[in-house]
Amino acid sequence: MHEGQDESLFEVFWAVARRLRHGTRVALEPWNVTPSQSRAIAVLSRHGEMRLSALAEHLRIAPRSATEVVDDLQERGLVSRSPDPADRRATLVTLTEQGAATATAIHRARAEEGERLFAALDPEDRAQLSRILRILRD
Template structure:
C-alpha cells in the first residue's frame, strides 16, 4: 500500500468518509435503524413536523425515497403522518414520542462517537475542518 504521504486528497477524503460510514453503522446498530431513517428522524427532531416535500429537500433525496423512509419509520412507530392544519390537502410528518426518545438516544450516541473520532484534532483544527467542509458542501459544482 502507498505511503500516506503519497495518497491524494480525494483518496484521503474518501478514506475518512469510509471510516465515518463504518462508525455510523456501528453507532446505529443497537436501534436496528437504517442510516436514512436515522437522518430523517434527526431532521424531524431538529426542525419539527414537515411536509414530505420539505423532508425530501432537507434529506436531498427523491420524494419516492422519502415516502419509503417515512413508511418504515411509521411502521416502527417512530413517526406519524397527520393533516397540515394550514392546508388540509397536505400531510405533515412528525416524530412520535418513541421516535423522539430513540432519535435523542441516537444523537447522544453519535455525538459521543464523533467526539472520540475527532478528539485527535485541536479546537482550531476542528474549526478549520468545519469551515472547509461547509464551503465544499455549499459550493456550486
C-alpha cells in the same frame, strides 16, 4: 517515502469520510435504523412537524422514497402522520414521543462517534480542521 505520501487530498478525505460513516453505522446499530431513517429523524427533530414533501426536500430524495422512509418509521412507532389542515391533499409528519427519544439517543451516539474519531487531534488541529471544513461546506 512516507506511507501514503502518494495519496491525494481527495483520496484521504474520502477515506476519513468512509471511516466516519462506518463508525456511525456501527454506533446506530442499537436502533436498527438506516442512514435515510436516521437523517429523517434528525430533520424532524430539528425542524418539527412538516409536510412529507418538505421532508423529501430536506433529505434530497424523491417524494416516493420519503414516503417509504416514513412508512418504515411509522410502522416502528417513531413518527405519526396527519392530514395538513391547510391542504387536505398534503400529509404532515411528526416525531412521536418514542421518535423524539430515539432522535436524542441517535444524536448522542453520532456525537460520541465524532468525538472518538477526532480525539486523535489536539485542540488547535481540531479548530483548524473545523474552520477549513466550514469554508468548504459554505
